[in-house]
Amino acid sequence: MKIMEGNIASPLGFSADGLHAGFKKKKHDFGWIVSEVPASVAGVYTTNQVIAAPLLVTKESIQKNQQLQAVVVNSGVANSCTGLEGMEDAYKMQQWTADKLKIAPDLVALASTGVIGERLPMEALKTGLSKIVINGNADDFAQAILTTDTCTKTCVVTELFGQDVVTMAGVAKGSGMIHPNMATMLAFITCDANISSAALQQALSRNVETTFNQITVDGDTSTNDMVLVMANGCTQNEEILPDTEAFDRFADMLQFVMADLAKKIAKDGEGATKLIEARVLHAKDELTARMVAKSVVGSSLVKTAIFGEDPNWGRILAAIGYAGPRVSVANIDIAIEGLPVMKASSPVSFDSEEMSEVMTRDDLVIEIDLHDGEAEGRAWGCDLSYDYVKINALYRT
Amino acid sequence: MKIMEGNIASPLGFSADGLHAGFKKKKHDFGWIVSEVPASVAGVYTTNQVIAAPLLVTKESIQKNQQLQAVVVNSGVANSCTGLEGMEDAYKMQQWTADKLKIAPDLVALASTGVIGERLPMEALKTGLSKIVINGNADDFAQAILTTDTCTKTCVVTELFGQDVVTMAGVAKGSGMIHPNMATMLAFITCDANISSAALQQALSRNVETTFNQITVDGDTSTNDMVLVMANGCTQNEEILPDTEAFDRFADMLQFVMADLAKKIAKDGEGATKLIEARVLHAKDELTARMVAKSVVGSSLVKTAIFGEDPNWGRILAAIGYAGPRVSVANIDIAIEGLPVMKASSPVSFDSEEMSEVMTRDDLVIEIDLHDGEAEGRAWGCDLSYDYVKINALYRT
Numbered sequence: 185m186k187i188m189e190g191n192i193a194s195p196l197g198f199s200a201d202g203l204h205a206g207f208k209k210k211k212h213d214f215g216w217i218v219s220e221v222p223a224s225v226a227g228v229y230t231t232n233q234v235i236a237a238p239l240l241v242t243k244e245s246i247q248k249n250q251q252l253q254a255v256v257v258n259s260g261v262a263n264s265c266t267g268l269e270g271m272e273d274a275y276k277m278q279q280w281t282a283d284k285l286k287i288a289p290d291l292v293a294l295a296s297t298g299v300i301g302e303r304l305p306m307e308a309l310k311t312g313l314s315k316i317v318i319n320g321n322a323d324d325f326a327q328a329i330l331t332t333d334t335c336t337k338t339c340v341v342t343e344l345f346g347q348d349v350v351t352m353a354g355v356a357k358g359s360g361m362i363h364p365n366m367a368t369m370l371a372f373i374t375c376d377a378n379i380s381s382a383a384l385q386q387a388l389s390r391n392v393e394t395t396f397n398q399i400t401v402d403g404d405t406s407t408n409d410m411v412l413v414m415a416n417g418c419t420q421n422e423e424i425l426p427d428t429e430a431f432d433r434f435a436d437m438l439q440f441v442m443a444d445l446a447k448k449i450a451k452d453g454e455g456a457t458k459l460i461e462a463r464v465l466h467a468k469d470e471l472t473a474r475m476v477a478k479s480v481v482g483s484s485l486v487k488t489a490i491f492g493e494d495p496n497w498g499r500i501l502a503a504i505g506y507a508g509p510r511v512s513v514a515n516i517d518i519a520i521e522g523l524p525v526m527k528a529s530s531p532v533s534f535d536s537e538e539m540s541e542v543m544t545r546d547d548l549v550i551e552i553d554l555h556d557g558e559a560e561g562r563a564w565g566c567d568l569s570y571d572y573v574k575i576n577a578l579y580r581t
Numbered sequence: 582m583k584i585m586e587g588n589i590a591s592p593l594g595f596s597a598d599g600l601h602a603g604f605k606k607k608k609h610d611f612g613w614i615v616s617e618v619p620a621s622v623a624g625v626y627t628t629n630q631v632i633a634a635p636l637l638v639t640k641e642s643i644q645k646n647q648q649l650q651a652v653v654v655n656s657g658v659a660n661s662c663t664g665l666e667g668m669e670d671a672y673k674m675q676q677w678t679a680d681k682l683k684i685a686p687d688l689v690a691l692a693s694t695g696v697i698g699e700r701l702p703m704e705a706l707k708t709g710l711s712k713i714v715i716n717g718n719a720d721d722f723a724q725a726i727l728t729t730d731t732c733t734k735t736c737v738v739t740e741l742f743g744q745d746v747v748t749m750a751g752v753a754k755g756s757g758m759i760h761p762n763m764a765t766m767l768a769f770i771t772c773d774a775n776i777s778s779a780a781l782q783q784a785l786s787r788n789v790e791t792t793f794n795q796i797t798v799d800g801d802t803s804t805n806d807m808v809l810v811m812a813n814g815c816t817q818n819e820e821i822l823p824d825t826e827a828f829d830r831f832a833d834m835l836q837f838v839m840a841d842l843a844k845k846i847a848k849d850g851e852g853a854t855k856l857i858e859a860r861v862l863h864a865k866d867e868l869t870a871r872m873v874a875k876s877v878v879g880s881s882l883v884k885t886a887i888f889g890e891d892p893n894w895g896r897i898l899a900a901i902g903y904a905g906p907r908v909s910v911a912n913i914d915i916a917i918e919g920l921p922v923m924k925a926s927s928p929v930s931f932d933s934e935e936m937s938e939v940m941t942r943d944d945l946v947i948e949i950d951l952h953d954g955e956a957e958g959r960a961w962g963c964d965l966s967y968d969y970v971k972i973n974a975l976y977r978t
Binding site for chain 2: 233302485496
């Protein structure tokens, strides 16, 4: 597998565009991805019971068709918690996009992100659709889906399948309302491989638990989270079938892209100054490892301590203790960036100068050894800063 | 029932004291409550698997004895996550206090609160025990148990049982690491009623789910949480027996004290500027009502919105949607301080001037009607401010 420069339109047969349409004051806020031909599709959606209108419409269309040719996205307004009117607006967004592309509405997926509880400004949608083009500037798409994100999040990889180079690209937005029991942000992945929707869904579902579901910014699960993967077959490679070596390599490729985007989302969490990775070793099973890791990166007290560059091992141990799964609480080792702070659940002395240096780093790994089995798990989060509060206290105004 | 001025030593036969011993730099950090005679006792403890040494020692003693005569508390250092040495320190704290009072060690409960992961300074403990007195200034006890709290939390009530006036008093500390699956703070309740430990435990357990378990400050469950109730019988009233009218009145009295302390803890959450109460109406059962209420007051996004005085109904609906229990997501009404913001899960227009006024209030009630049954539930929390981050980023240094 090779990591490449590129964008969401790097795989064969895809194009994308993004621009300012008026959902936001100034920045890019509208974009699409279009495939030359209908593509296989797989999706995962928010586990929040309150599901935004664009997701409901998208799920329905994908279930009906098992294919997708375009994704249209706006940022600034989420069209969530908007009742029946919101559903009507979403159906219009789908229909108008289909009209412009001259394809069936069911081949169009929708995503909206931004303020919830407010109607979609349909004039901005009209403006956007009048300006957007096929074969536009695909880098602009990654801009168009952002809300409080401070940077675009893209990952492009290639892999040989027989003689054929398969390219896979992903873009994501995250920042706030990030606490998955599923996706909890938007991610779109394009690929030119020849693979069925069913096989694609299998590869996606396999990887969600260890990637997007293991990041947390603020513990809030959004109503609009969605991961969509499209594979249009334009590489014309031999079909990748489940239970084959090729499928495993394809799933690993997808895992790499998903994990890379997940970490980029965590690192760019609202107000974040540091990426925190919790690595749990020797857990009795993988679920325990993942739950413990996620509890640690999700703790407000751990997050604020790390913002304050304080190696507060007590808060880490406390977060392990309330994570849920049974652990041997008297036999836990904790290290921060390789420096031990607890052995067998007792504090150990460390060089405080060395620790001070470690705590200033932008990426911190907290390693937790549970001495209870062979399973491992990871989770990613960010520190909790003044800016998180600022961003969310002032977001609507 | 009458609400009184008073302190933890207002019930007959109790005394208390508090002073500066050296666990903290300057403020009161050491105190005790002593009963003239061994008292009936009931307790609830943290659900965190990592349990601090003083709690382990206290639980063990109470289980053995079913009686208690004294509670000794220090603030500043929590003696949590301190391994075997921490257990030895706790046993010494218990023994030394018993020696001073000339009672059996098992009649002494311990509580420690403050920084976790650090050893108890035993010199400070010696200093404290050399200075503390019986019949000291009981108001000082409420000071001595505080950490980042900005005010003491006390509640005193009296009630007639036959000809006898029973007095009940409670003090609590909270502020951070407040997210109960149990107590998640310290609360001590004294009472001069004649009631068995078993009956007292029944009354306490009945009320915990609707009071201390329904508050949240930051989602972190502490390792040191404990609620202890002592009833020494000094009123010499007829014994209050379970399944009687007197027992119900006693339990209601206890519920009042617990709810009052719980709200005071939520309102004084770290960095809080506002108390948020979520009232859920017409839920299908009480657990649903309580879980939905707690999800709303626990949402970082709701908390920051309210800090920003923004009536962000979308975030409230989203928090209902991920609370856990199934709800009819299309049929929810939400009002803030009586002003409707959503009807049947759709936004409703409101007078924005009136709303602006409402959002400036110090105490905000969010009313949520699920239109799904007859059950009700409440939860209390606070907004999330810059100061929460500041307090927790800098707490140890």
